[in-house]
Amino acid sequence: MPFSSEYLGSTLLVIVALSVVFFAAAAVALGYYLVFGENLAGLPQNLYTLSLSEYVIESSPEPIIVEVGKPVVFKIVNEGTVKHEVMFVPNLEMMAEMISSMAMKLQRENPDLSQEEIIEQIDKLHDTMMEEMIEEAMKGKAIGEEFMIELEPGESRVTTYTFLEPGIYVIACLELTGTFPEAHAQEGMFNQIIVVEG
Amino acid sequence: MFHYPFNPSELSETAKLWWDLFGFYLAVALILGAVIYASLVLIPVLYSRSRKSVDEIKPGVVPGDRGKTLYLAMIVLLIIAAFMSIFVESYISVNKLASLIEDEYGVNVDNLEQLQPGEVDGALIIEVRAFQWGWTFIYPNGVESDVLYLPEDRLVIFKVTSDDVFHAFAIPDLRVKIDAIPGQVNTSWTIPEKPGTYRIQCYELCGVGHAEMITKAVVLPQDLFDFWYKSMGEELKGLEGKG
Amino acid sequence: MAHRILQIKRWLFTTNHKDVGILYLVTSLYFFIIAGTLALLFRIQLSVPENDFLSAAKFNQAVTNHGLLMVFWFLSPLAFAFANYFVPIQLGAKDMAFPRLNALSYWLLLFGGLLVLAGFFVPGGTADFGWTAYAPLNTETFTPNPGANLTAFGLLMLIASVTVGTVNFLVTIFQLRAKGYKFLGLPMFTWGIFFTVLMMLWAFPSLQAALTLLAVDRILGATIFEAPKAGLIWDHLFWFFGHPEVYIVLFPGLALALDMISVFSRRPLFGRKVMIGALAAAAALSFGVYAHHMFMTGIDLSYLKIHMLTTELISVPFGIITILAIISMLGGAIRLTTPMLFAIGSIAVFIIGGFSGVFNSNPVLDIANRGSYWVVAHFHYVMVGAALFALLGGLYYWFPKMTGRMYNETLGKIHFIISFIGFNLLYFPMFFLIDMPRRIFTYPEWTGWGPLNFMATIGGFIFGLSHLIMFANLLYSLRHGPLADKNPWGAWSYEWMIDSPPSEFNFEGIPIVQGNRLTIAMADGAVTSMESHGNHLSPWPLLISLGPFLFLLGLGLWIAEAVFSLPLMLVGAIVFLYAVYGWFRDDFHERFKFEEPPEYKERWPFTNIHRVKLGMYFFLLGDAVFFAGLLGTYVFMRLEAGNTLPGLITHNILLGLLAVLLMLWSSVFMYVAARAAKLGNKTLALAGISLSIILALSYLVVTGFDWLAVFSAGFTLSDPAIASSATTALSHAIHLIAGLAVAAYLALKVWIRGFTGHVPETIDSLSLYWAFLAVVSIAIFTITYVF
């Protein structure tokens, strides 16, 4: 009597058994997933959006984790109200110090210049001088079109990099508008790119 | 330097402690669980009524006690032994939570809440204030921030309190969690080991904004952290000077 | 028509334990449906990230009330539905020891639940601070929602219900066993209930203390829980209650599963005595583990280690029970009926729940677990899984006994399998959500919690809807099911030896146990004094509960500034007073008598104590915890909560001393009255009671003066130490006033009718009560006046 309830009982028990086996498996999966699963701090991605505003570089998703040798696309948007930049900085502390001491020096030497004029002057210096320095520093570490991207408010840019060495790469904004004589970075406008081996 | 994927137990010293323990517990649970489940499922199948005709239950007769004392004692002892192993492991791990930093940094964990900044070499003491609904992190140099910046590879001690109701301060990935209680300072510590951004969230129901008490902990390499810490501190001094 | 009305009257006024059991059953299932609907609502909200199906406020209210209703108004009452129906029968009794109090406990429970539900309809929302109601979130400042007051009132009514029920069950189990019935021979279910009520006796007063303090905060405008660190005292009081509470929910189901396993595998339990011992050990230990809910509160490290040890220790008895339950099936002839499947399913999920509990017991692991969905999974595996599955099994198991008809076995099994799968689909994913905080109304997409939550929601719907199969099955079978045998499962205990459904007094003769045989000796006229139907009805339990319900509803609405609140309060007060009067009047005319002749009962070890006095003993044992909780709060406030002044400064020591002396003498005179009543000396008894009353009244007046002085010296309830000691004094005074009402009534009765009925024993119990209050007044004095 295949449909008697006695028979059904044992059939159901088999189902229970199966589901119990399912749990055992699930429990093992739990262990595996938790121990060897994806990095809880984030997965390497190949597309990041960086939004710049006063005075942060925010990335989505966070944190920025990239695999060595894989091209990664950054979509950079200036959502602030002043000019910002994204610049690869080998030594942030030194660079920031340099910029702000330069600003202060200019101000001391030319007391008749307004803040805007000083910033303009430094911008020029910064563009020519730093560009070379950075190109030099990034050589062999990363491939990309430019390592210093300046954006006016509302402007955006898409660019691609391929990192060749694992490590932490710091990006920062060294503009001065609004934080004069300090750079935006000193207000916290920087972020880190974590480059890992695959 | 970095290999992907990061093992979650490498994210911090406390995470390592946690994952080692969790693995131990999981192993014990899976081994015991497998045996128990196997018997729970097999016995009813093997001894279903169609195969046997035992009937020791008689209406109106109080069933007697069954089971040889020897077997019963063995079962009880076996379970107690399993318990002992768990207990010993817990005891060691709880002590480890204290001794890990006691040995290395010479901190007395019994009165962490009285620690003053600078008292422990190399440690960073951060005051965490929870409120409805958000967080303020106060650094020894007076910097206040709503995002938590942490240095890599350095002992960080959190002194946690609340302005209004109970909250719980947690950085789950780093295995930090401690209640924020009005009128009381609780402490917790960790040593972050991997730069990155981690979720901070409140783990104790604190009103309608509870779900939104999320912010981030950014672990930076030492030099970058120092840059942030110093320039924010100078910023603050500048402001004070002017004001 | 007349029949109809009689029917309605029967259900409203019944005091028969089986009718009360059915009332409990229906009520609990009703709350199950409500709380389940709430759960489905917030599962929908959580199914996908960033959902806006429910707002944060609504979500929090849904979660809170889901928890409260499920734990207090569904799981426990379901267990107590069976307990009411079957414990007396399993003991061989004709009813509970105090049938009217039994009905009272039901009505208090029902109205308490209705108060909680009423909270939803108060403008401004109801309680939204979680079922644990952590302070200071639960205070007026942080949760102004007026509905929350109703929740607190509802819980207080529940506690009243539980207190009455607890005492009743303890006396019943101790004194109404059939002659010759040894404790060890009782079915496991009765054992489970026995330990459950013992835990209830000591656990609930702690919650009562916490809620009383909260009520003082919320209604009298004190700020006890807003003082620095004061939230911690809530934690202590709540979890001292809360941990035993989780076993209170579990034990009846677990014990019932053991009975079913034994019956359906046709073998006695393996190591039955060891299991009983294990239950006893777990019950005892349950009071010493609660700080594991406070691992993250920064409590003292050594305290934490002790509770870690005890928590891990408590998994030993549960391990023993589980393993012995499985071994019990070995070598049996197992019949996989619906109840048996539920019993096995219950054990199966209990194992997962228990193991996850051991994970939580380690404070280091708890860093991740605390406050996360892991804990949610853990306690649903034990509470919903283990307890509910077993109780649903019980519903099938006893359905033929309660209705005389059989349910449909195939549908029952289908119900089991669907609910089992749904349950696991619902809760297992939550173990993986160990990172996700509990009680958040939504979560950002980037957390990656979406898919597992979606899975859980699907499981939730499967689990929730699967019970419709059961409802349909049972409702249909109620009318149309095939007639059931007396003993369809071939079980052994008393309930299976009588008719299905049982007759009004269960046994047509006198149940007597000889050796290990349960028998029913034929009646020889001694028991035919068991009265007819009408005598079993009393409107007073209903009205005594309705009064406070209306009153508290009115009070809650009044605070919410709603209309009709004052008349409601007035009506409530009148109903209550009238009902109390009615109860006394019935007693005066001795219209309601129920007592089984002691010579047919096994009353070891309380052979010579009258049931009223035994009940009083139990009540006071619980009440002591209540006062200990209040006084403990005072001490905590003095030590921890900043600037509070010692009682030596705030109070007038001499007045306090005088009050204590008055109370002591009052109690001495009550004792004299009790002795006199025993000897039959009417004059002396009357004199004793009257003097005692006068002294107690002057105690109240003197204490009142002292408090007036305190307040006029400028102290207010915003001082947490003052507020907590005032709460203690107030609670003591309320106890005394209730006692005075009874004392006055007894004096009147003695005066007019002499020592009839149980009057001497009642006076004796009252003198015990008085002695207790005297001791409490000494404690109050030494702690709140001196410290």
Ligand code: HEM
């Ligand atoms: C093997 C035995 C058990 C152990 C070792 C155990 C351990 C624990 C621990 C340590 C916690 C605290 C977790 C936390 O909040 O961080 C906890 C929570 C809880 N347990 Fe258990 N448990 C056990 C059995 C049970 C049983 C039998 C029940 C109920 C029938 C239960 C119900 C609960 C509930 C309701 C909570 C959460 C309370 C809340 O926060 O709302 N547990 N358990």
Ligand SMILES: [Cu+2]
């Ligand atoms: Cu900038």
Ligand SMILES: [Cu+2]
């Ligand atoms: Cu919160």
Ligand SMILES: [Cu+2]
């Ligand atoms: Cu507990």
